[in-house]
Amino acid sequence: MKPNMVLCLFFVMSLVLCLVPASSVQPAAAAALARSVDGASGSYVAFDPSAGGESCYVPHRAQTFCFKAESFTTEGHVSSGVIQRFPSDWTVTRSYLAGTPACTGGGAFAAEYDTFAISPNEAGNYHLRYPAMVDNCVAHYCYEVVTGAGISDASVSWFWTGAMDGPAPLFPCSSDGYQPAGFSACDESIKPPSSVPVCTSPDPYLSVSPPSLAVEQCPGQVSAQPMRVCNLGAEPLTWSLGEGAETDWLSEDLASGTLEMLECQDLSVTFDATKLPPGTYSAELHFDSNDPTSPRVTVPGSLVVPEPVHDVAFSWEPSNPYAGNRMVFRAAAQGVEPISYAWDFQEGTASSGAVVSQLYATPGEYLVTLTATNACGQESAQRTVTVVTGPVLELEPPALSPRQCGGAQTEQTLRVCNAGSVPLTWSLGEWPTFSSSGGRQRSEQMAQSPATRQAGEQLVLRAGSLQLPTLQLPAPPVPAASPLEAGAVLWDQPSDYTDASLSSSWPSLGPELYSADDFQNTMLWAIDTIFVAGVAGMTPLESATALHWCIYPNAAGVPAGYPGAGGETWCWSTLPDDPAVTHSGGPLAGDVVLDVTAALGEPLFLTPGHWWLLVYPDWAIFPDGIWGMANATTTNLNKSQWIDPTDMLGVGLTAWTPPLDAGIVAHWDLGFRLEGQAIAPGIAWLNEDTASGTVAPGTCQDVTVTVDSAGLAVGEYQAQLLISSDDPALPLAFVPVDLTVARSIRNAGFVWTPPDPAAGTPITFEATAEDGADVSFEWDFGDEESGTGAVASHSYAAAGDYLVWLTASDDTCGVAQAQHTVTVLEAQRYRIYLPIVTGGD
Known part of the structure; x- marks a missing residue:
């Protein structure tokens, strides 16, 4: 994806958020400008120097040409503009409206006027016309261009943008059938293209193209650059070529010639860097001729010999990595930019970029290879990274139950x-x-970086991406505040949806843009809900290929990293239709809510600190797939931050930068809300x-x-x-x-059976006590005998009164006692009388 992409979010409520580099509109976006032109037969565009600019072109010159664009309608419908295509080797640098447009039948033009580019040689004018029922309207559009090498009249094609309804023709075009990419087919092509004549002279007229030569080639390389010498005059031209100062790196295959009217001659200029060290070299080619106006034309030549890549090196953080701990690798090299970096981490993974992250799941020694490449060469560096088993916390016992x-x-x-x-x-x-x-x-x-995970893969980074210092929690005891109820608002930055910061990634296309904003907690937070106010583009957020939520620690006022570069404390990635995700709409249909507890199976526990929230979707399409975090009405802590790691927009914001300071947005904060429980x-x-x-x-x-x-x-x-x-x-x-x-043990007591025991008879004692736990019972039977247990058995050898003591005790809260006197009766004695039988006579 090129830097000249249009980043526009078209919204309801007439809100348009655009980041538009110069001359940058995609055909698909330009097609959205189309309006109706009904019964537009005969509409045309013609070269008209009377409106300004020049009357003819000279090869390889910066010039301005103006055109008359006249539209006709018999239906009174609106037209939106015209697109023009110049020769393929011309470049349009600017277009503008010249004079005051007018309609002869009573219609009018809109006050708004805009331009857009489709390709280097194609440009359009968005200029609404509101004609009367039968009307013709005229406007003049001028183009600043750099001409090409031709010496014949230049043909400029044209195309009127229209609508998909109404009587034909809706899209008149020049007779060559020109149809810009992304627009409907031309349905009338009867009028010829515009024609810009080449300039001629009655005298010999020397034209040399290109007007300058600028070559960049590596040491040892040789290249041939074409040049053309033309005669744009009516009389024969005699020319000769010489160098302003002799050089050993510049040579020409032709030194002189004679040309008739509108005749050209090609020559080749050789740039030889075989013996040149890196540096910049300059020379001049002097073309002398019998042109009375310009007898000498000087063509400057420059040769840049770039420095091949060298001194390739890399480092990593943390310097003593643990298994399962994400590392950040940083590349360095000397040589001409751009330098690309390719990484081989040995264990099957590879990456690219100057700053990358890597995670080794198991301990070991890994040979890491970095290959740096620029326009003039390639060099590699290797280092062995030793990954050890990190500290492993074990706690004994896992719980305390006093x-x-x-x-x-x-x-x-x-x-x-x-x-x-x-x-x-x-x-x-x-x-x-x-x-x-x-x-x-x-x-x-x-831990795994979101940049390396598959779309839809659910992942919790509990461990973080870097070895973080020990979290210093407040030393006890601290007076406790009452915890908030679950679901209470922990942090709130409401939005009025007047602005937004882009935060999206296109993995299959390459570019990525991220927005983040900070928050702070002084107590432990158990976060159960994250709400983000968002702004969706032409495609709803539900159509994204993945959604990501990340929290980064603060590092000197900016997030400690970004997706793909490591540094995150926590990230969660999932599909847009995950049951834990709610698309809550909002004024711009981009709000999204993550039910953290449903997603993780528990709240997200965040210790006291200063943090940054970053939320973004992955998209498969551009520019329809695009999303941003909406502005907030607050000005909390630091300004929100924005990063364009791949320099997608070509404005150099490859490090965290406040978009407010860069003039991209007008807000301080981003809209989001955290809910859960705060615990003192x-x-x-x-x-x-x-x-x-x-x-x-x-x-x-x-x-x-x-x-x-x-x-x-x-x-x-x-x-x-x-x-x-x-x-x-x-x-x-x-x-x-x-x-x-x-509670202390109390109300100890006991009973015994039988209630009136006799000496020698077994007696059963049963103990009771209230409260206490793990209660033990000890018995003193009063006859120097003892026992234990809630139920005890004892017998007395002799009758008498015995004082029995029960002692009930637990292992926590002391003892309780009870005593009773047990009366033991004499053992009953029985007499047996036997009859005496005597004999008689």
Whole structure:
């Protein structure tokens, strides 16, 4: 895609956002200018020097020519303009309206007038005509051109733009059947093209073309440049050629000649850089003749010998990369620009550009090859990149569940371990509990740049793209503010849709344009919704091939990167019809909402900091597929930023630049809103003996967590410890702390059966107690015997009164006792009387 593309968003409400470099309109866009010309038979365009400009052309000169454009109608319909085509080796540099246009039948011209270019030698005039029912209207259009090499009259074709309804002809054109690309077919071609005559003289007239020679070629190369000497006069021309100063790099194959009227002679000028070092060289060719007006014509010649590419080198950040951690590579080379860069990262991936990103999923040594190419050569550089296993955070235990009485203090041990091969840096903060379905789990997905992902691939970059420094969370305890309800507005920059900044990518075509705006949070944010006010072009946003949301850390007032260059903290990419995406319309049908919780399965957790939001779609078509972030009515923090990494527009904004400062837009901020939950740090009943540290590979560091239930009522309390680290796969880890403040055990008691036991009879004792957990029971039966358990069995050897003690205790809140006197009866004795039988006589 060329820099002369038109970037226009045509909207309802008469809003037009255009970034239009000079002489740049695509045929498809120009076709939208068409209006109706009904019954336009006989309309024509003719060369008319009376309106201004020159009456004839001289080869290879900058000149101005004017034309009369007269349209006819018998239907009173509007016409929109005329397009003209000059010879193929001419170049149109400007066109304008000359004089005051008029209609003879009472019609009128619109006050608005504009021009557009279709190709270097084709230009059009958008100029609405409102004729009477039967009318002819005349306007004069002038063109500033650079003529070509011809010596015969120049034919200038023309075409009237029209509409698709009404009686024919709607699109009259010159008799050569000229039809501009992207326009309807000509339906009347009876009038001839315009004709611009070549200038002639009664005397010999020397014409040399081109008027100058400018050659760029590499060291050792030789090239031949054609020249033409012509006689535009009526008398014979005698000419000779010489150099102003002798050079060893310039030579000619013809040094003199004689030409009759309108006769030309071709010669060749050789530029030889075989023995020349890089540099710029100048010379002059002197054409002497019997032309009485210009006896000598001087043609300047220049030779630029570019510097071949050399001293190719590259660097990368971070310098000691981890597996799964995105790296940024930066190329450097000497030599004439432009220099292109091609990368081979050995493990099957390749890229191009001066700044690229790469992710190695596994540790190892990788031979990276950079090849730099310019017009005069190619050179490569190789370096070995050693990728190691980064720090790996492991926490033991994964959760803390203290249970204690009111007013008690207990200590819990949290072990911070490093299972990686390089030191782990960590810090710890306390936070209230918030909804999280997966925040405590290690992400198995590796960071991947949106530029390398397939359209529609869903991806969460939890790890970030670069090794970020340890997140420094506020040290506890901090007075806690009440958290906002889920769905509350965290940041809001409303839009009135009066302006927009382009933010779109065309992967199959190459160019990309990004817009970003910043926001700030002083508490932990759990973001569940991202709303963006957008402006869609001629194609709805639903037709994009992919949508991307990214958040970058702030780097000296601009985003720390951009898509394809790395630096992002989080990105999410998906299809426009993803159920988590809502196209909410808006005045310009470009608003879009991402349900973050639906997309990720959890909110997006963002620690306190200064951040930049970047949202953009991928498109398969241009210019119909285009989208921008709408303006905001606010002036928060820094001005919104814009970047054109590929210099698509040709204006050099290849680094982050405020579009307001560049005069592209009139707004400070972009319209977006973040919703979710803001969570203040600090838990009054928690404290830690250390809040940060560095753990060597294969070792652990113990953190003593003190839980103080003083002043807490009986009940359940939840909090979590948030551990941030430079583990690329787990930069944030959550350790839940679930505290139970227990009630003291009370109302211990017991019963026994049988109620009136006798000595030697087994007695069953059953204990009871209220509250407490994991209660244990101990028995003192009063006869120097004891027992344990909620149910115990005992028997007494002798009758008597025994004082039985029950002690009920739990592991948290103390003991409760009960006592009863148990009366044991004598064992009953039974007498058996046996009859005595005696004998008798």
